[in-house]
Amino acid sequence: MTTRRSFLKNAGGSVALASIAPVSITTTASAETLSAPGEDLFKLGMAGYSFVHFNLDQALEMMKKTDVHYLCIKDFHLPLNSTPEQIKAFHEKLASAGVTGYAVGPIYMKTKEEIDNGFDYARRVGVKLIVGVPNEDLLPLIDKKVKEYDMNYAIHIHGPDIKLWPNAKSVMDAVKDLDPRIGLCFDMGHDTRFGDDAIADLEKYAKRIFDIHLKNVTAASKEGKTCELGRGVIDIPAFVAMLRKIKYSGSCSLEYEKDMKDPLAGIAESVGYFKGVCDGTRPGGTRSGKRKS
Numbered sequence: 001m002t003t004r005r006s007f008l009k010n011a012g013g014s015v016a017l018a019s020i021a022p023v024s025i026t027t028t029a030s031a032e033t034l035s036a037p038g039e040d041l042f043k044l045g046m047a048g049y050s051f052v053h054f055n056l057d058q059a060l061e062m063m064k065k066t067d068v069h070y071l072c073i074k075d076f077h078l079p080l081n082s083t084p085e086q087i088k089a090f091h092e093k094l095a096s097a098g099v100t101g102y103a104v105g106p107i108y109m110k111t112k113e114e115i116d117n118g119f120d121y122a123r124r125v126g127v128k129l130i131v132g133v134p135n136e137d138l139l140p141l142i143d144k145k146v147k148e149y150d151m152n153y154a155i156h157i158h159g160p161d162i163k164l165w166p167n168a169k170s171v172m173d174a175v176k177d178l179d180p181r182i183g184l185c186f187d188m189g190h191d192t193r194f195g196d197d198a199i200a201d202l203e204k205y206a207k208r209i210f211d212i213h214l215k216n217v218t219a220a221s222k223e224g225k226t227c228e229l230g231r232g233v234i235d236i237p238a239f240v241a242m243l244r245k246i247k248y249s250g251s252c253s254l255e256y257e258k259d260m261k262d263p264l265a266g267i268a269e270s271v272g273y274f275k276g277v278c279d280g281t282r283p284g285g286t287r288s289g290k291r292k293s
Contacts, residue, residue, distance in 0.1 A: 105131030159190030183208030
């Protein structure tokens with residue numbers, strides 16, 4: 001809770017964080033990393049799973065209310081068997097809401113057919129990133145597919161809940177000798193719940209991290225649950241500092257898995273907190289630089 005106290009003097013005021021002044025943060029990153037001026041390379045997005053109980057119109061309305069403009073597309077909003085006309089209409093609806101669909105997934109892939117369908121789907125949707133959960137014995141086929149399609153494939157991790165891909169290390173050990181376009185969807189919450197250091201892993205595996213599921217958790221154990229971004233055990237200011245240090249240029253997509261049938265307040269608090277941390281750790285506060293969202 002130290003991080004939260006540093007930024008929130010009032011438990012209900014996190015959405016106003018965009019106006020906070022610069023603060024001093026203790027972290028292993030350098031002062032230069034913390035205060036890099038100008039526009040951050042990374043962008044703030046939403047993981048589509050956050051909206052599993054809502055239709056696309058409702059999801060886009062929540063994104064509009066929280067000023068977020070990038071979406072990782074889930075197949076409950078755009079089915080894998082969508083026609084070209086449906087895909088075109090989907091993108092038009094996103095564009096009318098000021099939203100860009102930058103990736104698809106997570107897509108579970110347990111068979112060759114599911115891999116074929118997943119890559120074909122991503123190509124038809126028009127994105128260059130698949131967030132996937134493949135069976136390990138199918139990695140040679142994925143290696144072939146990323147070459148054929150010239151796509152990045154980010155394996156999503158799930159913490160201690162399932163044996164397949166529990167943490168960042170499990171993925172990197174399996175793909176280190178494969179095509180460099182195969183890497184991680186780094187779920188920092190699940191990595192922490194497995195007992196690992198999400199900030200250290202962010203730095204260690206930076207070259208193979210293609211997507212980030214931005215979240216915080218209540219404990220660094222299997223019992224940890226998703227919570228509002230500023231209320232958990234992960235030091236978010238230090239995480240942002242590391243994003244800048246490694247020059248991460250992908251999406252940090254909030255995956256909010258608390259109150260999933262009524263998530264707007266928690267999403268708004270988390271987005272406000274993240275934007276406040278990003279803005280408040282630059283020289284001159286919010287007016288000194290820009291952030292993609």
